[in-house]
Amino acid sequence: MIRRGAFLAGAAAVLSGCNRYQTSLGGEAAESANFLRLFWTFMAVCTLMYVLLVGGMLIALWRSRKAREALVVENGRHHASAPILRPLLIGWAALILVGLSALAIASFVTDRSNAANASHPKLVVTVTANQWWWDVQYSLQGTTTALRTANELHLPVGVPAEVILESNDVIHSLWIPNLAGKQDLIPGRVNDLQLWPKKTGLYRGQCAEFCGLQHAHMALDVTVESKTDFARWLTAQKRPAFAPQGPVETAGYRYVTSRACASCHTVSGTQAGGTVGPDLTHFASRRSIAAGTRPMDRGNLTAWVADPQGLKPGTNMPKIPMRRDEVRAVVAYLERLK
Amino acid sequence: MSSAQKPKPPAEKIARDGPKLTGAKLEARLAETWRTPPGFIGWLSSVDHKDIGRRYIVTALTFLALAGALAIAMRLQLARPESRLISAQRYNEIFTMHGTTMMFLFAVPVMQGMQLYLTPLMIGTRAISFPRLCAFSYWMYLAGGLLLWVAFVMNIGPDIGWFAYPPLSGPQYGIGKRTDIWAQMVTFTEVAALALAVTLTATILKQRAPGMTLARMPLFVWSTLVVSLMVIFSMPSVALASSLLLSDRLVGTQFYNPAERGDALLWQHLFWFFGHPEVYIIFLPATGFISEIVATFTRRPIFAYPIVVLSLVGTGILAFGLWVHHMFATGLPRVGYSFFTSASMSVSIPTGLQLFCWIATMWDGRPQFRVPMLYVIGFVITFVIGGLSGVIIAAVPLDLQVHDTYFIVAHFHYVLIGGAVFPLLGAITYWFPKMTGRMMSETLGKISFWMIFLGFQLAFFPMHISGLMGMPRRVYTYPAGMGLELPNLLSSIGSLVVATAVLLFVANMLLSMRRGQVAEPNPWQAGTLEWAAASPPPAYNFAHIPVVGSRTPLWDAGERWPVVHGLRVDDRELVLTTIITAGPDTREPSAEPSPWPLISAGAVTVMFVSSMFSPWAVAFGTIPVVIALTAWFWPKSPTPSKEPVIE
Amino acid sequence: MIPKPTFEDDLSGLPTHAFGPRSLTWWGIIGFMVIEGTAFALTIAAYFFVMAQERQWAPGQWQPPGLIAGTLFTIILLLSEIPNTMVKKAAEAYDVAKVRSLMPVMVAIGLLLLIIRGFEFNSLHVMWFDSAYGSIIWALLVLHTTHIGTDWFDTIVLWRLMRTPHGESPRRLVDTDENALYWRFVWLSWIPIYLLIYWVPRMFR
Numbered sequence A: 001m002i003r004r005g006a007f008l009a010g011a012a013a014v015l016s017g018c019n020r021y022q023t024s025l026g027g028e029a030a031e032s033a034n035f036l037r038l039f040w041t042f043m044a045v046c047t048l049m050y051v052l053l054v055g056g057m058l059i060a061l062w063r064s065r066k067a068r069e070a071l072v073v074e075n076g077r078h079h080a081s082a083p084i085l086r087p088l089l090i091g092w093a094a095l096i097l098v099g100l101s102a103l104a105i106a107s108f109v110t111d112r113s114n115a116a117n118a119s120h121p122k123l124v125v126t127v128t129a130n131q132w133w134w135d136v137q138y139s140l141q142g143t144t145t146a147l148r149t150a151n152e153l154h155l156p157v158g159v160p161a162e163v164i165l166e167s168n169d170v171i172h173s174l175w176i177p178n179l180a181g182k183q184d185l186i187p188g189r190v191n192d193l194q195l196w197p198k199k200t201g202l203y204r205g206q207c208a209e210f211c212g213l214q215h216a217h218m219a220l221d222v223t224v225e226s227k228t229d230f231a232r233w234l235t236a237q238k239r240p241a242f243a244p245q246g247p248v249e250t251a252g253y254r255y256v257t258s259r260a261c262a263s264c265h266t267v268s269g270t271q272a273g274g275t276v277g278p279d280l281t282h283f284a285s286r287r288s289i290a291a292g293t294r295p296m297d298r299g300n301l302t303a304w305v306a307d308p309q310g311l312k313p314g315t316n317m318p319k320i321p322m323r324r325d326e327v328r329a330v331v332a333y334l335e336r337l338k
Numbered sequence B: 001m002s003s004a005q006k007p008k009p010p011a012e013k014i015a016r017d018g019p020k021l022t023g024a025k026l027e028a029r030l031a032e033t034w035r036t037p038p039g040f041i042g043w044l045s046s047v048d049h050k051d052i053g054r055r056y057i058v059t060a061l062t063f064l065a066l067a068g069a070l071a072i073a074m075r076l077q078l079a080r081p082e083s084r085l086i087s088a089q090r091y092n093e094i095f096t097m098h099g100t101t102m103m104f105l106f107a108v109p110v111m112q113g114m115q116l117y118l119t120p121l122m123i124g125t126r127a128i129s130f131p132r133l134c135a136f137s138y139w140m141y142l143a144g145g146l147l148l149w150v151a152f153v154m155n156i157g158p159d160i161g162w163f164a165y166p167p168l169s170g171p172q173y174g175i176g177k178r179t180d181i182w183a184q185m186v187t188f189t190e191v192a193a194l195a196l197a198v199t200l201t202a203t204i205l206k207q208r209a210p211g212m213t214l215a216r217m218p219l220f221v222w223s224t225l226v227v228s229l230m231v232i233f234s235m236p237s238v239a240l241a242s243s244l245l246l247s248d249r250l251v252g253t254q255f256y257n258p259a260e261r262g263d264a265l266l267w268q269h270l271f272w273f274f275g276h277p278e279v280y281i282i283f284l285p286a287t288g289f290i291s292e293i294v295a296t297f298t299r300r301p302i303f304a305y306p307i308v309v310l311s312l313v314g315t316g317i318l319a320f321g322l323w324v325h326h327m328f329a330t331g332l333p334r335v336g337y338s339f340f341t342s343a344s345m346s347v348s349i350p351t352g353l354q355l356f357c358w359i360a361t362m363w364d365g366r367p368q369f370r371v372p373m374l375y376v377i378g379f380v381i382t383f384v385i386g387g388l389s390g391v392i393i394a395a396v397p398l399d400l401q402v403h404d405t406y407f408i409v410a411h412f413h414y415v416l417i418g419g420a421v422f423p424l425l426g427a428i429t430y431w432f433p434k435m436t437g438r439m440m441s442e443t444l445g446k447i448s449f450w451m452i453f454l455g456f457q458l459a460f461f462p463m464h465i466s467g468l469m470g471m472p473r474r475v476y477t478y479p480a481g482m483g484l485e486l487p488n489l490l491s492s493i494g495s496l497v498v499a500t501a502v503l504l505f506v507a508n509m510l511l512s513m514r515r516g517q518v519a520e521p522n523p524w525q526a527g528t529l530e531w532a533a534a535s536p537p538p539a540y541n542f543a544h545i546p547v548v549g550s551r552t553p554l555w556d557a558g559e560r561w562p563v564v565h566g567l568r569v570d571d572r573e574l575v576l577t578t579i580i581t582a583g584p585d586t587r588e589p590s591a592e593p594s595p596w597p598l599i600s601a602g603a604v605t606v607m608f609v610s611s612m613f614s615p616w617a618v619a620f621g622t623i624p625v626v627i628a629l630t631a632w633f634w635p636k637s638p639t640p641s642k643e644p645v646i647e
Numbered sequence C: 001m002i003p004k005p006t007f008e009d010d011l012s013g014l015p016t017h018a019f020g021p022r023s024l025t026w027w028g029i030i031g032f033m034v035i036e037g038t039a040f041a042l043t044i045a046a047y048f049f050v051m052a053q054e055r056q057w058a059p060g061q062w063q064p065p066g067l068i069a070g071t072l073f074t075i076i077l078l079l080s081e082i083p084n085t086m087v088k089k090a091a092e093a094y095d096v097a098k099v100r101s102l103m104p105v106m107v108a109i110g111l112l113l114l115i116i117r118g119f120e121f122n123s124l125h126v127m128w129f130d131s132a133y134g135s136i137i138w139a140l141l142v143l144h145t146t147h148i149g150t151d152w153f154d155t156i157v158l159w160r161l162m163r164t165p166h167g168e169s170p171r172r173l174v175d176t177d178e179n180a181l182y183w184r185f186v187w188l189s190w191i192p193i194y195l196l197i198y199w200v201p202r203m204f205r
Ligand code: HEA
Pocket: A045, A046, A049, A050, A053, A095, A096, A097, A099, A100, B279, B280, B282, B283, B325, B326, B344, B345, B347, B348, B351, B352, B355, B383, B384, B386, B387, B388, B390, B391, B393, B394, B395, B399, B402, B403, B404, B408, B411, B412, B415, B416, B419, B420
């Protein structure tokens, strides 16, 4: 009981002091708010039951400290048990039944409410998991082509969105705790996840099903923004990639579009059309590199291009031997891809 | 009898126990008949359930130490964010080895080892029903464990997690031999566990001492019966799952391959149809320990025995209807999920009632705070937290958040360590005098109890918080700045305390084995039959088979100790009794020591291991297996031993 | 402390063997039959699970398995229960001579069945690696074949054993009795498998 109390106090202290961009206790969307309500309901009932049970035990041990009969069974003689125990047993059983029923009902009601959130999605996004990054496609109204990006999700606040979940290789699980619970991405199956964000903010999602070597580095940056900001972002994303400026960027542009990079990556508006790796068209507008492995900055980007295996050992992007100046050029060009 | 053979009874030539043959003379004769041959070969041939049970326990504890050492490695890596102590690949191997070893090579086998050691003693018989099968079982278990650990040391240990979901474990992504080794290890341990389960079931149903009706069985024996039946119905599922996985990997079947119309979820269903019962296979024996310990140390039989029995049976049955609660995030239909939520929550009813019965017993009795009893108290305080977090994650909307996070890691360590390891340590302390003839040190016992208990809370309570704060499980590292540093550091410190305490516990065992105070047959004044045998019990357990008239025969004995007599002493003979009322029914011979179980296990091992490299090995490997098994079952004496007919 | 024993029942008059549930062997056999039965049941569940993924069963590109070998196998297997019952009865009647004369019949039937089983594999019209459908059909058939195989081998060993003086021992007759019981499990478990391999793929096309 003391521990429970300490837990609550401790949890509150720890949580208020630090970043809240990846936590189940945020409640920034319809489903995660439901989660919080239900969670504290469960905690209340469970704490009560815990206190009763452990308290009961401590009292039992305390009261029988004073020696009574030596052996309750001795030489074949059984002493009757305390008469109060029988009604207590019945009462305890009833209490468990009531407690469980209440919790079960609360759980179903929440589940229904979550299901109802799903009914009118205004925005459909397809997320396809790969070892170890996320391919993201926005279906655009009125066109058959989709807008493709990677490792990030932009959502307008207050708009229910449906995320279609698929996988290209093994099982992954998409989890953005501030917005909703997780759903698995299973090869050969199509799942979906309903997100209905209620507060703008920057969040982080992460792969929650063990998917091999770099499962730990498979995150996703989530931006919940106002509808106008979202519209602006969408328009920007629809544009083809910016052209390189200056000789260094141009050298980088040539390298990326004509060498190995192009066989894996797409930079729309150029010859680079590979689909094995993340779309790089507006790469520099993202907040992190390689599925949340490192924050986006020049140092990290240089390290990544020069030796992806050093930054994220085992990643499916190979180390490509490059000269110093080539690396600098490629990084400069990539930074242009806002 | 119609056939020609009908030997004349040389009746009185046959020595039988009874008023004329009792005391030291009888014990000498029995010792000669039941002894395990001396020497190394004799040691390898032993079929004594106490030898095999002890081997099981010691081996399982060794695996606990190994897997525990891996846990410490993980905790060191996770103590700081972005730590580079352990590489991603190695970390993935380590948590796989930790989980696999703990579940398949420690928790289940240690419980079965305790059951194997204790059951015949508790029900008053001289041997287990199929002694050679038990010996075979142990060797299979050992081979499976060695296979896994040798592979790990050779750097080809599995790296797919303890439930090995395909396609990650399938032929496309799980390249190399790592996964094959995992799957074959599962096959070994399943064979071993199933063999013991059948043996224990038959022993309990047919070999109880005369008069020990089902309603007089010690609660630990009840839990053994329920658990053995659970093993029988659940383990085939994982054996099937892993066979299908192996055949996908080795001969190209398509069970789990979505590209050829297979389905990755088939694995999850088959695995968890076993995996969920498995956790109760670990937990229910622990409740059996608790029942025995509570009764002894409150000097009172457990309150409401029928309710405890019904709880055991009820949990055993419900356990088969819960497996989908491990798959809440896979996107199955919501209506189905509601069913599994309700079913999962309903397990709290039997568990809650059982807890009540123990507490009521304490209420009524006079508790003595010896070390085993401390573990019981620690168990209640700890396990119930884990049970309640189980109820929390049984709710779909809650589980979708905390599934595959450290909240789950916290849940299952609370129930596994609080609910199974604490009672186990209590049980080891409790039965140590029976097994070794010496008491464990009470002082050291108390120190290690408090260290384990407090260290455990420090190690695992913060995991609830790190889970809620967004830390997924099975990550080899986590970013700084998410608020995960403090809870992880606390967990790491706590785990070091636990490890020290476990080491202290083991040291206590080793020291006490040498120097502990010598124990009499019944040092705790307990009520059940095993305490009627000497400490440690002789090979034949009981010189005379007792007649049982109550649940606590030693407490109720008074001046009389009724026994049956008339069993042969020149041959291993058992009394079989009827299933419900335990009336004497037949006398059956019990198997002699034999090296063939070991040789058969060796042949099977060769076949299993080589089959990972070529399917043809199954065909060729079968030949030695068949030869060994035939030799095993073929009677050794040139002519059948004559059983005189008494008229 | 334990008081001195008081001697009650004298058990020396009890029999030293019994048939059926009174013997330990029976419980052992039943235990393993339950285990294998569970494995069959789960394989069948897996069959329906795979089937639920398909619109057609057998899936369009595959012919359902040919009926001749499988049906012949089934008929012989069911008929084999006649000599099997005779062996079982003879064992229970302690008729060693009759057991000795009937065992070779069972061995011969087992061999015949194994040969026909070879043709069955040949008439499945799908390979195990073709698709999940092929895999599960093969799995059922292989699983059952191992049971035929092991029981056949058991029967051979038992037959040789019965021909030695050990055969006179009532305990060996109990073994024979249980072996016959196991054969019943083998043919009983075949019936659903036969339907699943040969008929269900015809019904859902
Ligand atoms: C000893 C082992 C053990 C035991 C006993 C339990 C007991 C329970 N477990 Fe646990 N469980 C595991 C071992 C165990 N579990 C393991 C190893 C995993 C993870 C596997 C993996 O993913 O690696 C797991 C995972 C797991 C999950 C899946 C989580 C996920 O992956 O997302 C769920 C979900 O429902 C669950 C539920 C429960 C429930 C409801 C109980 C119940 O039986 C608990 C019942 C007990 C109580 C409730 C306490 C006492 C009762 C009362 C005080 C009465 C009053 C209570 C109320 C009115 C609420 N467990």
